[in-house]
Amino acid sequence: MPATLLKLLVAVGTLLVVAVVGVLGWAWWNSRLPETYNVMDYGAHEYGGGTVPGEHTGHHGGALDVAQLKEAKQGPADSRFTLTARKATIKLASGRAIDGLTFDGQSPGPELRVRQGELVEVTLKNEDVEQGVSIHWHGVDVPNAEDGVAGVTQDAVMPGGSYTYRFRAKQLGTFWYHTHQASSKEVRRGLFGAFVIEPAADRPAGAVDLVAVAHDFDGTPTLNGNDGLTKQQVAAGTPVRLRLINTDNTPQRFTLEGTLFRVVAIDGTDLNEPQPIENTTVNVPGGGRYDVAFTMPPSAVELGIPDYAAALALSPDGQGDLPPPTGGTEFDPAAYGRPTKTPFDASSRFDRQFVFDIGRKPGFLDGRPGMHWTINGGIYPDVPVFVVEQGDLVKVTITNDTKSVHPMHLHGHHALVLSRNGEAVSGSPWWTDTLDVEPNDRYELAFRADNPGIWMDHCHNLKHAAEGLTMHVAYAGVETPLRVGGRAHNHPE
Numbered sequence: 083m084p085a086t087l088l089k090l091l092v093a094v095g096t097l098l099v100v101a102v103v104g105v106l107g108w109a110w111w112n113s114r115l116p117e118t119y120n121v122m123d124y125g126a127h128e129y130g131g132g133t134v135p136g137e138h139t140g141h142h143g144g145a146l147d148v149a150q151l152k153e154a155k156q157g158p159a160d161s162r163f164t165l166t167a168r169k170a171t172i173k174l175a176s177g178r179a180i181d182g183l184t185f186d187g188q189s190p191g192p193e194l195r196v197r198q199g200e201l202v203e204v205t206l207k208n209e210d211v212e213q214g215v216s217i218h219w220h221g222v223d224v225p226n227a228e229d230g231v232a233g234v235t236q237d238a239v240m241p242g243g244s245y246t247y248r249f250r251a252k253q254l255g256t257f258w259y260h261t262h263q264a265s266s267k268e269v270r271r272g273l274f275g276a277f278v279i280e281p282a283a284d285r286p287a288g289a290v291d292l293v294a295v296a297h298d299f300d301g302t303p304t305l306n307g308n309d310g311l312t313k314q315q316v317a318a319g320t321p322v323r324l325r326l327i328n329t330d331n332t333p334q335r336f337t338l339e340g341t342l343f344r345v346v347a348i349d350g351t352d353l354n355e356p357q358p359i360e361n362t363t364v365n366v367p368g369g370g371r372y373d374v375a376f377t378m379p380p381s382a383v384e385l386g387i388p389d390y391a392a393a394l395a396l397s398p399d400g401q402g403d404l405p406p407p408t409g410g411t412e413f414d415p416a417a418y419g420r421p422t423k424t425p426f427d428a429s430s431r432f433d434r435q436f437v438f439d440i441g442r443k444p445g446f447l448d449g450r451p452g453m454h455w456t457i458n459g460g461i462y463p464d465v466p467v468f469v470v471e472q473g474d475l476v477k478v479t480i481t482n483d484t485k486s487v488h489p490m491h492l493h494g495h496h497a498l499v500l501s502r503n504g505e506a507v508s509g510s511p512w513w514t515d516t517l518d519v520e521p522n523d524r525y526e527l528a529f530r531a532d533n534p535g536i537w538m539d540h541c542h543n544l545k546h547a548a549e550g551l552t553m554h555v556a557y558a559g560v561e562t563p564l565r566v567g568g569r570a571h572n573h574p575e
């Protein structure tokens with residue numbers, strides 16, 4: 083090879099290496115998040131084909147501070163609670179001790195029950211949780227200032243501090259509350275509890291209404307904080323409602339043996355004409371809630387999760403239990419119950435239509451190289467912000483090009499599932515706030531933008547959220563002065 087050609091090749095090679103290093107360095111540099119930032123400074127503002135709101139000029143165009151978005155009708159509270167976050171040892175029934183974080187010294191925290199229509203007031207105090215805490219009312223469509231997201235709707239409550247939440251319990255059903263500060267770590271360690279909104283009218287005398295909160299403490303699965311079998315006496319003929327709540331990152335397959343049952347609600351919305359089923363596992367997404375109901379038979383009924391020692395056995399004498407179930411079909415929320423009228427459907431005219439594509443690709447997240455989650459191809463914070471206007475009818479199409487299931491959770495709204503993988507929902511209307519999107523799934527959802535604010539829309543596998551699978555739905559004209567990171571120590575994920 084002539085010397086000149088060799089020189090040329092070396093020169094070209096060197097240039098290529100410099101170029102690649104340069105591009106990578108630039109990508110690395112650009113990916114780094116500043117020490118503190120406003121969530122509205124990031125992301126590509128998308129309008130979903132709708133009008134570009136005049137007062138919304140991209141960044142900080144708004145006039146309304148999230149702190150102003152409070153319950154319109156105040157007055158004396160109908161139900162009042164105080165929850166104190168503190169470190170504590172959580173003792174499981176097996177004797178296992180967990181170095182946990184608790185509300186009022188226990189995990190799950192106190193079960194809060196209110197009646198529909200009540201004005202609820204909850205004062206959160208932080209005794210000694212150094213990273214700070216907040217309370218998000220998962221699935222409750224509260225005014226934005228009460229949503230409990232550190233760095234977006236409030237500052238994290240640091241040790242010695244407090245924050246008071248006030249909202250009207252307009253919905254009905256099964257919800258839960260949890261910290262939304264460093265949530266991927268703090269929820270796992272115990273900062274959560276059940277929140278139930280019961281009908282305003284009294285429950286029929288004798289009816290049994292129980293929560294079943296699934297949580298994995300450091301590899302030990304529990305139901306209502308018990309890692310073994312809980313036995314309870316329930317007289318034959320009693321109407322029973324069990325409220326299944328999954329506080330973990332991954333789906334839980336609940337089994338209910340010994341009776342016919344109905345799935346009567348999903349994510350706090352009653353299903354229309356649910357028919358009796360049996361030998362069916364009910365798959366509850368991470369963060370999701372399913373209610374099941376039955377009339378107590380003269381023999382034992384057992385609620386369990388395959389491979390879990392934790393279970394709940396009900397029986398007329400309080401002694402019975404059942405062997406673990408074998409087989410069974412899987413409950414399909416897209417084809418259960420009967421259709422009925424909804425305020426909008428697939429044939430409605432949508433003001434905005436967004437796409438939420440979940441993917442994974444190599445790149446940098448805050449300077450860290452690796453395989454990272456993407457939303458519409460971008461790695462956090464290079465993710466979209468869906469801008470809406472009050473009153474809009476919004477359609478969102480979610481796809482999942484990864485090998486993981488993602489329980490997608492939109493704050494402040496309930497969405498109607500229109501279709502799954504091209505097939506329309508054929509049973510009861512299916513409203514959700516936490517939807518498991520399995521690999522290769524494609525869902526079409528619709529919601530009414532009727533609750534102004536800046537709302538998180540994220541994966542409720544909280545590990546994934548902390549790894550960047552999170553974005554916001556922002557109402558035009560609303561802004562937050564709060565900052566993630568910085569002196570207020572806000573870390574929503």
Ligand code: C2O
Nearest residue numbers: 218220369491538
């Ligand atoms: Cu249950 Cu944003 O969370």
Ligand code: CU
Nearest residue numbers: 488541543546
């Ligand atoms: Cu996920």
